[in-house]
Amino acid sequence: MRDHGGDLDRAQSSYGGADWIDLSTGINRLPYPVPPLPLQAWTALPMARDVARLEEIAARSFGCAGPVVALAGAQAAIQLTPRLSAPGRAAVLTPSYNEHAAALSAQGWTVTPAPGLSAMAGADLAVVVNPNNPDGRRWPPEALAGLAAQVGLLVVDESFADAEEGLSLAPILPRLGDRAVVLRSFGKFYGLAGVRLGFALGGPTTTALLRALAGPWSVAGPALAIGTAALADRAWQAATAARLHADVARLSELLAERARWTTVGSSALFVTVETGDARAAQARLARAQIWTRVFPYSRGWLRLGLPGVALEWERLEAALARGGE
Structure with a gap:
């Protein structure tokens, strides 16, 4: 369901x-207290330099040395990740956020529930929510890096990771290349779900494909302005x-x-x-x-x-x- x-x-x-x-x-x-927004945020199409500025600040905030793609919420990323390769066998850590399995199934993937990381080895695509929703299970970055070497693509949903020191896979993503992608939410930690802003972090090929799949102007002007301010506010x-x-x-x-x-x-x-x-x-x-x-x-x-x-x-x-x- x-x-x-x-x-x-x-x-x-x-x-x-x-x-x-x-x-x-x-x-x-x-x-997060929403700052005053310039009129241009509402009246003009989002500019490439504003998107680039937001992604640069997001990368620093997440501790990521690799590419970052801004999207219209983590949910948008969840809808796109099944399209990163031809459908095959997907393993989804279970129980977990149900949109991952639903989005994969909708794109023709065969989805297998997995009770833990060891059960996911050999999958063409594996999904781990870290910390997990709703049971709060956590996996250290090195354990997930090990899993990335055993699957075609590892998707790590870090929607609840903003306040979790040392848990994110983001800092070691460059060494994993295009074998892993991390999804980050903006609306949860910052309390602004209506802004519809999220991010995907990964290797150059993966992030370039996600950017192409998302299309132009995937993030609204007000979301760019609010996200830029909030992610810089240490x-x-x-x-x-x-x-x-x-x-x-x-x-x-x-x-x-x-x-x-x-x-x-x-x-x-x-x-x-x-x-x-x-x-x-x-x-x-x-x-x-x-x-x-x-x-x-x-x-x-x-x-x-x-x-x-x-x-x-x-x-x-x-x-x-x-x-x-």
């Missing part, structure tokens, strides 16, 4: 109300990463104390817990207009993004304290 978080319209149609806290996604609820990035790590620990403790839910795994932007009955747990919070994420393959797993302002934390704590009322 291609189910997703962020489906607040479904929550509202089932439970009513308008004052919802959407914790069903792993999007930072304290977003002070905001450092402060936000520190806050997110503290908030993950706070949320895990709150869920354990108030609801007796055990943490399955987490990233800096979400916590996944075992509840015993995820749909009942989701409904319990939905009655307080707090929306969370359940998964069709697990009866018990519930994923929660991090609350933002103090009032959101207070509402979540109150909803958990009410129990099954």
Whole structure:
């Protein structure tokens, strides 16, 4: 199933109300402050030099010495990577973000679920989400570099890696050539999902093909301006990463104390817990207009993004304290 978080319209149609806290996604609820945008960002076609400037700043931010391609969100990259070669056998680390398998299947690939890295060896294309969504599993760069040597193309989705020190494959990509491509999200860590900005990092042939597949003007002018400012703001990035790590620990403790839910795994932007009955747990919070994420393959797993302002934390704590009322 291609189910997703962020489906607040479904929550509202089932439970009513308008004052919802959407914790069903792993999007930072304290977003980067959008700077004033020049009128040209809205009225003119994006200029090549502005794209190049954004990609240069993105490369520095990600610690990547190789080429970077700006795209209209990490989702756009997910839709394009199956077209990098003729369809064959793809191995997708499972459970994980379901769009990877769906996009590959739509392009004629035979998709095999893989429980771990060793099960992916020999695949024509392998997909690893790192940190993994929703169970928070992590793999060090050297382990992924080893896998890249055993598959035709390794796709590493690092949509939740911005606050993860030393986890990214980006710094060692040049030595992997065109055997690996890294996907990065902008909207999650920076809390600006509506900007629709993401990046693909890889070897020269792979990135050139992705750029050609994306076509001209694949990133909007406002996204170029916002992304350029945000990716250069090291002070905001450092402060936000520190806050997110503290908030993950706070949320895990709150869920354990108030609801007796055990943490399955987490990233800096979400916590996944075992509840015993995820749909009942989701409904319990939905009655307080707090929306969370359940998964069709697990009866018990519930994923929660991090609350933002103090009032959101207070509402979540109150909803958990009410129990099954």
